[in-house]
Amino acid sequence: MISFDNRLKSLKDRRQGSRERALIENNLSIFDSIDVRTKERYEELSESAPIKYAIGAMAAVDxxxxxxxxxxxxxxxxxxxxxxxxxxxxxxxxxxxxxxxxxxxxxxxxxxxxxxxxxxxxxxxxxxxxxxxxxxxxxxxxxxxxxxxxxxxxxxxxxxxxxxxxxxxxxxxxxxxxxxxxxxxxxxxxxxxxxxxxxxxxxxxxxxxxxxxxxxxxxxxxQPFLHIKRVNDKDLLYSGNLKKVIRLMKNLIADMPDYKKRIAKSLTSYDVTAIGYDMGEQLTCPSYLSLALVEKLRAHLSLLVDLAALRNLLEVPDGSRKVFDSEDKVEALKILHREVTDLATSIYKSLNPYSLDSYNSNQLLQKQIFI
Missing domain, CATH: 3.30.460.10 (Beta Polymerase, domain 2)
Incomplete structure (x- = not known):
């Protein structure tokens, strides 16, 4: 399983720069023990590392x-x-x-x-x-x-x-x-x-x-401006949830070990955006049920992995090309699906440490997080 404690550190460094960089920018010695970076709201949650990671990975950069x-x-x-x-x-x-x-x-x-x-x-x-x-x-x-x-x-x-x-x-x-x-x-x-x-x-x-x-x-x-308009319009329609799932996927790819990332990066930013854009009504959920987006994304990726006919219909938001136009991208999709599945499973296990079930999607769909 993924160590989300390690991934939280990577997420922090990516969003705010390393502690060492922050110290230098503030004219402090790198030997100081303090961390001058701002504490973000996801870091202050009284939740497990997988949950903090999911919420932080979906959030916009400062x-x-x-x-x-x-x-x-x-x-x-x-x-x-x-x-x-x-x-x-x-x-x-x-x-x-x-x-x-x-x-x-x-x-x-x-x-x-x-x-x-x-x-x-x-x-x-x-x-x-x-x-x-x-x-x-x-x-x-x-x-x-x-x-x-x-x-x-x-x-x-x-x-x-x-x-x-x-x-x-x-x-x-x-x-x-x-x-x-x-x-x-x-x-x-x-x-x-x-x-x-x-x-x-x-x-x-x-x-x-x-x-x-x-x-x-x-x-x-x-057509960059048509792309921007369509993504913004759909994100507004679903109360910011489209951009949340896009950021989540991009962060998961960024935090993969190199042997996975080399393959997963076959999916461009446009491709990842298209996957989230294609979720449509699945993006419907209130802000306090953000973990439901992890499960909904996992289910959507599972369909794309299993159903070639559905996968082959998927286009980028401006309609200019198909997303899965090479086998490399299909392999990248499979890796991304496994990463999201590992995240969902880790969240479930953190919520139910003594459960005999390996996974229950309802736990993520119903878990409330107020931030």
Missing amino acids: CRSTQISIDEGERVATTLLNMLSTSGISAEKEIQGSVALDIHIEGHSDVDMLVLKSDIVTVQNPKIDATQYSTPKDNRPMVEIIKELRQQSEVKLTSRYYQANVDCTGNKSIAISGGSLKRKVDIVPACWYHSHDYQLTGEKHHKGVNIYHKGEHKLIGN
């Missing part, structure tokens, strides 16, 4: 840490936009990814910032209303225009953040870390894509993006 990540991403992107403008390149910025959705699991999370050409777009043909669009001044193929945006971004960021590590080897993003930065920031050069839906509605969530892939010299379509 909003102050999240805001620092957002602010750093905005700061770096704004600096880049100003530098690009001096070279005659018009661009704008947008945040995307787990931090934007508040489903990140680390206090010192990386933040993804799209940097998009603002004076030219790609449009889905046939245009709904051709009068909305004028002939662009730049007649190059869009892939060449965004390649230039990527190249100029690399030059500008390397020059500006010379004390930081500016990693330009990534195919989709430029990663900046260290130096004066409080967080790692990923800059993703791209252009807007006006789909038929966007041309009809003008709604931001229908606005797509085409991201430049450096290695293959091509543009890859994505």
Whole structure:
């Protein structure tokens, strides 16, 4: 069985940084015996380690840490936009990814910032209303225009953040870390894509993006704002329970031993989000019955493991692709299912230490936790 005492320590370090890091940030000696990190509410529960872990793993990271990540991403992107403008390149910025959705699991999370050409777009043909669009001044193929945006971004960021590590080897993003930065920031050069839906509605969530892939010299379509809207809408519908199960799965994967994690990480953040999104009405439960989400997730994963037909229908929230498009992901699903099952079983055993039953789902469905 899993040692949830050890996993609680990993969870704490991930959410707030290590004790040693906290001491250094507060100008204290690493030899001091104190722990200056804030005690979170899940840590103060008079419950077993498995229950504390489950509640903590479902909780959002401290909003102050999240805001620092957002602010750093905005700061770096704004600096880049100003530098690009001096070279005659018009661009704008947008945040995307787990931090934007508040489903990140680390206090010192990386933040993804799209940097998009603002004076030219790609449009889905046939245009709904051709009068909305004028002939662009730049007649190059869009892939060449965004390649230039990527190249100029690399030059500008390397020059500006010379004390930081500016990693330009990534195919989709430029990663900046260290130096004066409080967080790692990923800059993703791209252009807007006006789909038929966007041309009809003008709604931001229908606005797509085409991201430049450096290695293959091509543009890859994505719909980050539709993804964000659909996840946020469903999470609101189920009183925050969707994001709770997403964070739970992501934390379980992060805390797996390496031999399991190597396989489990075949499931991307989008994939894990899709699994939670697919739970639908199973996400219904009051906040004081949060442990019921562990059992409901276990049951849902069990169905996906056992029923290939159901598994093969599952799509990411924006509907752009199937989740289980490789056997590696099916193996990852099985490992995740076993981890959630171990968590559920550990919670049951902590509630019923003398029971002869190996597991009874009703105990998790009915256990009240007030936090």
